[in-house]
Amino acid sequence: MSGTHAHTVGFTRDTMIPQADPPMTSVGAIGWAHKNLFSTWFNAIVTVASLALIFYVLAMIVPWAISPTWESSSLSECRDILAAANGGESGHGACWGVIRERWVQLMFGFYPSHLHWRPVAAFILLGVALAPVLFSDKVPAKLLYFTLAYPFIFPWLLWGGTIWAPLSVAAGFGVGYLAYRIVSAVAGDLLSVLAGVVAALVWWLVLSGYVVDALAGLIPIGLEPVQSRDFGGFMLSITIGVVAIAASLPLGVLLALGRRSDLLIVRYLSVGFIEFIRGVPLITLLFVASTLLNIFMPPGTDFDIILRVLIMVTLFATAYMAEVIRGGLAALPKGQYEGADSLGLNYWQAQRLIIMPQALKISIPGIVSTFIGVFKDTTLVSIIGLMDPLGLTNGIRADTNWNGIVWELYGFIALVFFVFCFSMSRYSMYLERRLHTGRK
């Protein structure tokens, strides 16, 4: 015992070595750069090359973009300003005057300027209507009633006209529900749903026209009507995008259920529709809207070009949405369906309470990327002659004042689209994180 300890004493350090700083190359900015940028000689070369590329691009864009031409009112004036700034020689820079002069047009198209408050109000209210859906944990749930009413307010604000038209469309739903309740007291589920649908259709197609005319004659409340051909700019893009997106979600759910249904005929009809729409480019559907849809309707019908485009874009979005939701349904474990069955829920109860909440949650990334795709695809309407931002650029560039303007317009439009689409994709990531309740 005594001997083992004694001869080790001399080799024992009795004070701690003071803690040394980590080497310079592994902490702080230098350490970070060493680890992430210059870890090997190859990485170092790549980093330097990337820096050179970034510098080259910025050196091209930044001096061009910082240009004192905001107040100019024509391209030649821009050139004069740039030449003056450059000491007499012809300068190189952006001509931002075109954005200042035309940004109202790029936003609203030819919408009458004293009525611009209406689209603005419609889009602000859109935010209010979407809030309880998008941020359900921060907004009172009562707002959902407003969300339900919003689809009738939105077209009324944009197109104007008598207030009784949207009210009568809304009343159709009430009539249908009433018929459903009355029939369900005496007959079964299927029959009462059928009765509700028929009653609503009868109201919309036959009765509502007379009712609206009568009421509009008695109590003329309404907004100044605006023609569809005056719609344009980002207002048009957002209108088409929002309507197509909002309508395609419920229709897409139905179509996805149809495609997964056991009913053979329903399934084949759904598959046929989805594959047909997904197999053709959107531009051919827009050709249908611009040239054929009036031929398909009863003789003498001539309905609005924007309405026709809305119908075709909605059909297009619906097919894609249906496939996304079908993916979500397929990803759900079979036990969920069987569990719902064993609880004695019927088909619609099971869908509403068990299947859809989970399936929609799984499909959120796909749904949002469909939304983004549809919103981007609204630019295609410029090909059939609607005045979306891209369609407006042709008119602006044909103006003698701005003949020769290219980058400023395209850059501005691209930037606006980028802001919209990028924020949508970030929102989907936020939603994914928030809804990730951990099923794994």
Next chain:
Amino acid sequence: MTSLTDPQKDRFRLSMLLYDTRYRSATIQIIALIFFMLVAAWLISNTAQNLAALGKPIDLGFLTEPASYDINQRLLDYDSRDSHLRASFIGLLNTLVVAVLGCATATVIGVIVGVLRLSPNWLVGRLMTVYVESFRNVPVLLWIVFFMAILIETLPAPSAFRGDDPAAHMLLGDSVAITNRGVYIPEPLFSNSLGDIHLFGASPLRFDVSLDLIAILAVLGLGLWASAWIRRRADGIQEATGARPTTWYLRLGVVSVPLAVLLLMLGFHLGMPELKGFNFRGGTHMRNSLIALWLALSLYTAAFIAEIVRAGILAISSGQTEAAAALGLRPRRIMSLVILPQALRVIVPPLISQYLNLTKNSSLAIAVGYMDITGTLGGITMNQTGRELECVLMLMMIYLIISLSISAVMNWYNESVKLRER
């Protein structure tokens, strides 16, 4: 004899069509079918009435009338006296050209960007993210017109190549000229050409196939087959004896020597573009519209492909790599035997649907005046003849056939790589 406890005979009542689950689904389906047929009949009768009122019954006769418009970018012979059908056929080939070019370029760029996004180099990863996000979040139509504007506005005019001290120079030893009227590249020519086969005679679908090209492809294919045979033989020898014979010069030889001999016999040379007068002559002229469409579609689709590739690589857990390494596989074999087969199963289906998207997006060619099937059949032909119904329906059918063939290939592939679960 019957007793009171016998169940009542189930007799069919009309209400069972609704309440008995055995009949209910049939009822719903028949209602759906009747509804669908009613809607279809309504649409068709409307169409028939409207067409009768307009005085243009459905008739495909317009397809044989002379098109009387020019198509400047084309693979086959065509002039404005040819029929509308011929014009549409040229347009269809143009669609396929830009789709194939675009898919190939997009795949290459997409794979590189997707891998680089996972790079340990922070700066490179960020740069690639910027690329992907900026292309994904801006409409493809905007990119197409934007690239068209870049080509027209920033490239030198052909006149800039003239003079003793020209402002612009041709690239690659005076063989490629990049101008604001398009790109001129050398074209392969054969002085002892074998000629062409004329398929389909003088019909609108006539199709000239160069025999030179067929001969070159045949020789190349034979060479590759011989090379693969030599490799298999070397594999056999290695398995039997343990020593692998050196074969690379043989394999190189069987591919390149016959090809070189054939090219020499055919008198292969390149026809260089030359500046004559106001423009370049000779060589192959790729117009701005083709280049802009090709670049925009491939860069746009590449951003999506990059995300697919990245997701595919991330989907393979690192345990797979480690387990393969623990088995003693070398890095290259880990990649080819373990990672790639699994990653491809994740990557290929969405990749093919991106090819499908690119093909469909090529219809936006009409915005820059590239004469694809939409520009010919759905554009000028439709406007000249006023046959909207026939043109649009044919256009949809053609795209549908292209899409369905691509998705048939996808389904076949999916089936062949599906995990066989037991």
